[in-house]
Amino acid sequence: MRKVLIAVVATGMSLALVSPAEAKTPRHFSIGAHADNRKMDLDSSTGGNRTTNIVGRVKAKGVKLKGKKVRLYATNLHTANGGKRSLGSAKLTSKGRFSKKFAPAEGGQYRIDIVKSSSGRVKGRTKSIVVGVYEWPLLDRFYRDDASNPDPARRLVGRADRELTSSGSYWGMSYAIASGGSAVFDISGFACWRFNMKIGLSRLSRASEGTAVVSQGGRELARINLDRGGFWEPSRSVSETLSPDLPLVVSAPAVDEANGAPVARFVLGNPKASCTYPGRTTPYR
Template sequence: MRKVLVLLIAVVVSSALLSPAGAARSRSFSIAASIDNRKMDLDSSTGGNRTTLVKGRVKAGSSRLAGKKVRIYVTNVHTRAQVRRSLGTARLDRKGRFSKRFAPSEGGTYRVEIVKSAGNGRRTTTRTVTAHAYEWPLLDRFHDAAASNPDPSAPLVVRSDKEQTGNGRDATARWSLSYAISSGGSAVFGIAGYNCWRFNMKLAVSQSSRAASGTVTVSQGARVLARETLQRGGGYWEPSRGLSESLDPNLPVVVSVPPADVASGEPVARLVLGNPKASCTYPGRSTPYL
């Protein structure tokens, strides 16, 4: 009799675990979500490309969800701290749709989580989408000093902010952040890890260059982006819009000046690289993750 009683209790417990209510609770909500702007430019001159809209729809079979809410969280995975913060809630309309404006405060790749809490016989469900916010950091943050000067005792690439270029009469032909590259030198910038897709820079012959002209090459790996011969006093070079958008986000940017044949009396050229920068998912306020 005791064995029969134990068996009956086990059957009752098993039935409860497999009841329709229990089975329903194991189901999840159906959440569809998207980002309407995956490439925000936080340095946009017009200010019109600095926000995005997180939107989507929640379904729970035939259950009505109008008036229910989802909570939205964002995490900048390109920061070292990777703090998860709440954007608040978004209310579902009669079709289960929602939307929430997101205005990032700094560049980065953002993990956006849409969370629908348990209810209507279903468990808490999370849907994740990704948003990218771009800034234009100066490339000194990516400068590879060791690769730029393999022989530290004879550096060919030096920081030389506001060095005058050209004939010295154009006060605008100098830049707040500059590198001077002498013949045989290469300035190397390791941009990998931040989805950099566009770049800009100024290149000119220094007023103090012994050579009256100089050739400079901008490259990534085996691919030459530009090769220009510049004259002292002839102004500066910068990339066109089309060229600037040809950046490979995974390869270093190298700006190099060919060596001079000093033995035959060829003068050493000195070129100035001014305000090199790139559009990247680099956090301008927080410590970056790399």
């Protein structure tokens, strides 16, 4: 009996002893990370803005990091069926630094998960960051016919692909807007920050001149006076005044038809915006 008691006491003492090195071992890894390009443009004409590097550092005091790995995963938050896909792994340097190239196939807001698994007594850790990936979708994907034509008996806005302008040119995807009409595009939910479009008088316009307005929530982005032969396209400074949370509206103010004022007809050509919109799969706001 005496021998058994001594053995139990000795075992308890050995479990209570912790070396200084073990006492300093952190409970978990820490991870810091960011993308070196937070606004990729997949429709970039030069092709030089379509990738980014996920860079960061793993820390754990007293733990050798060189040669260890982190695994990275990407989830597109703007796709209805967007699952997590692996980006592979990245090796750590002696200081715990890592870098991994990210080349997305479509637009969206991507959550990037950086995962460092447990190692010995140190618990694993996951760090998540969000990266915006932009495309330039045509705005027919955001068009709201119910808001553009509240009176079905008097439709003032409609698709008019390849309708000739007064100068004889046309644009592939177009809308016709008559005096008193407003084309409404609900771009909210996709972080749209810049737009582009062309506006000109239609060859079918009864008026030889007219005014078109581009606005959001009552705020005018541009007021354009047009006559036959010309068209308007926003400057970069105007195009970057876009708010991501409000519908984009292109309208033609009403004229005094009762007193014989001629109705203007405008062609809105190839309206588009730079948004985190997935161009290949079903989008999710």
